[in-house]
Amino acid sequence: MINEERLSAFIDSFNTGNTPFLNELEEYAKKTNVPIIRPGMQSFIKVLLALKKPARILEVGTAIGFSALLMAEYDPVPCTITTIENYEKRIPIAKENFKKAGMEDRITLIEGDAADVLKELDEKFDLIFMDAAKGQYIHFLPDVKRLLADDGVLLSDNVLQDGNVLESRFAVVRRDRTIHSRMRDYLYALTHDDELITDIIPVGDGITLSVKKPV
Numbered sequence: 001m002i003n004e005e006r007l008s009a010f011i012d013s014f015n016t017g018n019t020p021f022l023n024e025l026e027e028y029a030k031k032t033n034v035p036i037i038r039p040g041m042q043s044f045i046k047v048l049l050a051l052k053k054p055a056r057i058l059e060v061g062t063a064i065g066f067s068a069l070l071m072a073e074y075d076p077v078p079c080t081i082t083t084i085e086n087y088e089k090r091i092p093i094a095k096e097n098f099k100k101a102g103m104e105d106r107i108t109l110i111e112g113d114a115a116d117v118l119k120e121l122d123e124k125f126d127l128i129f130m131d132a133a134k135g136q137y138i139h140f141l142p143d144v145k146r147l148l149a150d151d152g153v154l155l156s157d158n159v160l161q162d163g164n165v166l167e168s169r170f171a172v173v174r175r176d177r178t179i180h181s182r183m184r185d186y187l188y189a190l191t192h193d194d195e196l197i198t199d200i201i202p203v204g205d206g207i208t209l210s211v212k213k214p215v
Contacts, residue, residue, distance in 0.1 A: 008040065011040060012039045012040065015039045015042070015043060018042065018070065018073070019073055021069075021100065021101055022066065022069060022070060022073065025064065025065075025066050025069070025097060026066065028064070029063075029064060029066060034063055034064050034090070035063065036063060036064070036066040036067065037066065037067050037070075037131065037157060037204070038204035038205065039204075040203045040204040041157060041203055041204040041207065042070060044201075044203050044204075044207065045067070045070060045071065045074070045129075045155070046070075046074045048127075048153065048155065048209075049071060049074050049075045049076065049127075050074075050076055052126065052127060052153055053075070053076055053077045054075065054077075054079060054125075054126035054127035054152075054153070055077055055078070055079050055080070055126055056079065056080055056082075056123065056124070056125045056126050056127075056149075057071055057075070057079055057080070057081045057082070057125060057126065057127045057128075057129065058081075058082050058083075058084075058121075058125040058127070058128045058129070058147060059071070059081060059082070059083040059084065059128075059129045059131065060083075060084050060114050060118070060128070060129070060130050060131065060132045060140060060144070061083075061084070061085065061114070061130070061131040061132030061133075062083040062084065062085035062090070062091070062094045062109055063085070063087075063090055063094065063131075064090055064093045064094050064097060065083070065093070065094035065095075065097040065098055065107070065109075066097075067129065067131060068081050068083045068094075068098070068103075068107050069097065069098070069101050069103060069107070071127075071129070072101075072103050072106050072107055073101075078106075079106065080106055080107075080108070081106060081107045081108070082108050082110060082121070082123075082125075083107060083108070083109050083110070084109075084110050084112065084114045084117050084118070084132070085109060085110075085111060086111070086112060086113050086114065088111075091109065091111055094109060095109060114132055114136070114140060115136065115139060115140065118140060118143035118144065118147065119143055121143075121147055122147075123147065124147060124148070124149040124152070125147055125148060125149060125152060126149055126152050126153070127152065127153050127154075127155065128144055128147065128148055128152065128153070128154045128155070129155050129156075129157070130144065130154065130155065130156040130157065131156075131157045131158070134158055134159075134182075134183055135182045135183070136182075137156060137159075137182070137183065137186045138182050138183075138185050138186040138189060141186065141189060141190075145193075145195065145196075145212070148212045149212070150212055150213070150214040150215060151211065151212065151214055152211070152212045153209065153210065153211055153212075154190075154196070154208075154209075154210040154211075154212070155207060155208070155209055155210075156186075156190075156207060156208045156210075157204065157205070157206075157207055158204075158205045158206065158207075159183060159186070159187060159200065159205075159206040159207060159208050160202065160205055160206025187200060187208065190208055190210055193210075194213075195212060195213055196210045196211065196212055196213065197210065197211045197213065198210040198211075
């Protein structure tokens with residue numbers, strides 16, 4: 001049996017890193033305990049961008065802007081990114097990072113609750129990256145599907161919740177049971193949706209990759 005931590009460390013040892021600014025931002029996130037996408041997810045996104053070449057990207061959950069900047073930097077085609085954030089303390093930091101990276105013209109940050117913001121959007125997106133409050137994924141899904149272009153890709157992060165989602169509802173602490181149930185509902189909804197083709201992939205803390213079937 002392969003030890004998962006050893007396997008992750010081995011795979012991450014081949015990671016070639018990012019641009020100097022992104023590397024600096026990643027170090028800042030580690031020092032300030034801001035959650036950003038893990039190295040394995042970073043590499044996966046780079047490959048996905050190379051394959052899909054999305055011109056229009058929607059991100060649900062900005063934090064300090066790391067993943068939006070990574071996508072803007074490594075998308076092989078000029079792209080526009082719309083990103084949504086509700087945590088007031090991180091919004092100015094993200095905006096400043098977009099400015100420092102010279103990406104203000106390509107990344108638009110919308111402030112507010114994603115549940116409300118998504119309902120107001122009507123543009124179709126080639127790639128949607130879900131990385132917000134995990135218990136809300138299932139509630140965001142109807143609008144996310146509406147906004148996803150035909151053949152568009154929905155990428156969702158942290159779906160395995162450090163293994164908690166594998167456990168029985170009664171094996172997790174009471175405060176985590178709601179998010180546990182909602183994430184299981186989300187995984188079921190994605191994998192049983194006739195409009196989507198979905199796989200659950202054990203990268204980082206678990207991801208789902210869904211492709212919207214053309215009508």
